[in-house]
Amino acid sequence: MGGMAPYDSVFSIIGPIMVGPSSSHTAGAARLGGLARALLGGTPVEAELDLHGSFAETGAGHGTDRALVAGLLGFSSGDDRLKDAFEHAREAGIVWKFGTVNLGPDVHPCSVRFVLRAADGEALEMVGSSLGGGAVRITSIQGYDVDISGDYPTLVTVHEDRPGLVQEVSALLSRYAVNIAFMRVARHHRGAHAFMTLEADHDLPPELVTATRAIPGMVSARALPRLA
Amino acid sequence: MNKTYRFDTMADLVALAEAEDISLGEVALRHEVALGQLDRDEVLAAMRTRWATMKQSMEVGLAAPQKTMGGLSHGAGQMMAGHRPVLSDAIATGVMARALAVNECSAAMRRIVAAPTAGSSGILPASLWGAQQRLGCEDEAVVMALLAAAALGMVMANRATISGAQGGCMAEVGVSAAMAAGAMAEMAGAPPDVAVHAMALALKNTLGLVCDPIGGYVEVPCIKRNAIFAIHATTAAEMALAGIRSFVPADQVIAAMKEIGDAMPKKLKETSQGGLATTLIGLEVMARRPRVDHVQG
Numbered sequence: 301m302g303g304m305a306p307y308d309s310v311f312s313i314i315g316p317i318m319v320g321p322s323s324s325h326t327a328g329a330a331r332l333g334g335l336a337r338a339l340l341g342g343t344p345v346e347a348e349l350d351l352h353g354s355f356a357e358t359g360a361g362h363g364t365d366r367a368l369v370a371g372l373l374g375f376s377s378g379d380d381r382l383k384d385a386f387e388h389a390r391e392a393g394i395v396w397k398f399g400t401v402n403l404g405p406d407v408h409p410c411s412v413r414f415v416l417r418a419a420d421g422e423a424l425e426m427v428g429s430s431l432g433g434g435a436v437r438i439t440s441i442q443g444y445d446v447d448i449s450g451d452y453p454t455l456v457t458v459h460e461d462r463p464g465l466v467q468e469v470s471a472l473l474s475r476y477a478v479n480i481a482f483m484r485v486a487r488h489h490r491g492a493h494a495f496m497t498l499e500a501d502h503d504l505p506p507e508l509v510t511a512t513r514a515i516p517g518m519v520s521a522r523a524l525p526r527l528a
Numbered sequence: 529m530n531k532t533y534r535f536d537t538m539a540d541l542v543a544l545a546e547a548e549d550i551s552l553g554e555v556a557l558r559h560e561v562a563l564g565q566l567d568r569d570e571v572l573a574a575m576r577t578r579w580a581t582m583k584q585s586m587e588v589g590l591a592a593p594q595k596t597m598g599g600l601s602h603g604a605g606q607m608m609a610g611h612r613p614v615l616s617d618a619i620a621t622g623v624m625a626r627a628l629a630v631n632e633c634s635a636a637m638r639r640i641v642a643a644p645t646a647g648s649s650g651i652l653p654a655s656l657w658g659a660q661q662r663l664g665c666e667d668e669a670v671v672m673a674l675l676a677a678a679a680l681g682m683v684m685a686n687r688a689t690i691s692g693a694q695g696g697c698m699a700e701v702g703v704s705a706a707m708a709a710g711a712m713a714e715m716a717g718a719p720p721d722v723a724v725h726a727m728a729l730a731l732k733n734t735l736g737l738v739c740d741p742i743g744g745y746v747e748v749p750c751i752k753r754n755a756i757f758a759i760h761a762t763t764a765a766e767m768a769l770a771g772i773r774s775f776v777p778a779d780q781v782i783a784a785m786k787e788i789g790d791a792m793p794k795k796l797k798e799t800s801q802g803g804l805a806t807t808l809i810g811l812e813v814m815a816r817r818p819r820v821d822h823v824q825g
């Protein structure tokens with residue numbers, strides 16, 4: 301969320317309405333799971349969740365593990381089923397595994413790395429942090445540095461690094477009357493695939509996402525909803 | 529006129545309120561509308577929903593003892609509610625009971641409203657319930673007080689932190705008590721600068737409060753701490769209403785909080801590697817707790 305204060309809304313302080321015991325370790329964890337689910341495009345069949353810092357130290361007592369899995373199932377942080385997320389995940393056929401990881405000294409103490417695989421073979425590696433009070437940040441997707449808050453509907457694309465492509469995406473957005481709040485393009489090196497995140501002021505219509513996918517050179521495009 | 533009602537500091541916030549002779553709650557409301565997602569009525573309705581959820585969590589916690597995840601607290605809210613006050617009065621013990629009740633609900637994975645966090649979720653509802661009893665005001669006044677609390681919380685969150693893992697418990701319970709103190713002062717009719725003094729008095733006297741929860745559960749010291757700091761918030765608000773001012777301006781208190789939080793050892797910032805968590809009894813609890821890497825499906 302380029303340059304904006306992370307706590308810009310009154311509801312980031314009074315809220316979320318959530319299942320306890322911890323806004324950072326439970327609500328934030330559920331929201332990160334929900335973002336990972338949206339990026340993958342559905343419920344994973346395999347999930348590896350590596351916990352960093354305070355998530356690793358105190359996660360079990362805070363229900364962080366259940367909350368992350370609840371998010372992967374699409375449950376919101378205020379959903380009463382969060383408590384029984386493991387049972388629901390078993391029913392949904394998710395095979396999951398928790399581990400611990402040290403992502404480095406500069407990474408926020410409440411962080412997690414998801415390594416997910418969907419039934420259609422789609423794979424996702426995502427790193428995210430829970431900042432406190434339920435606010436979250438995705439900091440890396442498939443190894444690309446990103447900065448996504450989930451406070452805005454977000455479009456995430458992987459595409460060939462060719463001139464004009466980014467303009468085509470923004471032309472599409474204006475055709476659907478979607479205003480861009482923040483935009484960020486990253487690539488590993490020149491000519492490699494580029495990675496774009498675009499936070500919008502309004503919800504992204506499904507037709508817009510379909511049209512984005514049809515742009516020549518587009519590898520993938522996903523819409524993240526605004527988090528509850 | 530500042531159309532965005534943006535405030536980065538407590539000084540900005542007070543200036544915005546004074547410039548138009550409006551309350552801190554009204555500044556927060558106009559700021560939220562200016563974000564462009566919700567109109568005035570929608571913001572008020574969303575805040576009303578949060579107050580309704582807060583009231584519900586107070587009732588649920590008072591109705592029956594909650595089974596917390598770590599089992600380290602049981603029915604404290606009920607005990608307090610059934611206690612005939614000896615050294616204070618029924619509203620004060622009612623505040624304590626409600627703060628305990630909400631936090632036990634939270635620890636039992638029941639629904640609460642983070643304010644600003646779940647670990648500190650009992651302070652604001654209990655404090656505002658108490659202020660409402662004493663002042664005899666409508667729920668709409670509480671909704672405006674919640675908005676005022678949010679404005680104060682936003683500054684602390686953006687200038688320092690509201691994460692126990694980053695700033696210790698002063699970032700959670702301290703911030704919550706400071707929000708409650710300012711909101712209650714405003715509810716009682718204090719002008720914006722006085723409400724901010726109440727906030728500063730409350731926050732200043734939680735500086736250095738560490739986060740060392742036993743076994744990693746948000747139970748000890750968290751649950752009882754909510755009751756104690758709800759009363760701390762009332763003290764700060766009452767002092768500000770009496771004309772007592774924070775010697776250190778609010779923004780400088782927040783800067784000190786940030787510095788102290790950064791300097792605080794990691795073992796006292798929600799890692800359960802020191803303090804109460806590593807007392808003899810804390811280690812006993814730790815030895816029998818589940819570990820995340822042992823959970824597998």
Ligand code: SF4
Nearest residue numbers: 647692697700739750
């Ligand atoms: S001690 Fe830590 S976990 Fe408990 S309320 Fe304070 S900040 Fe939250």
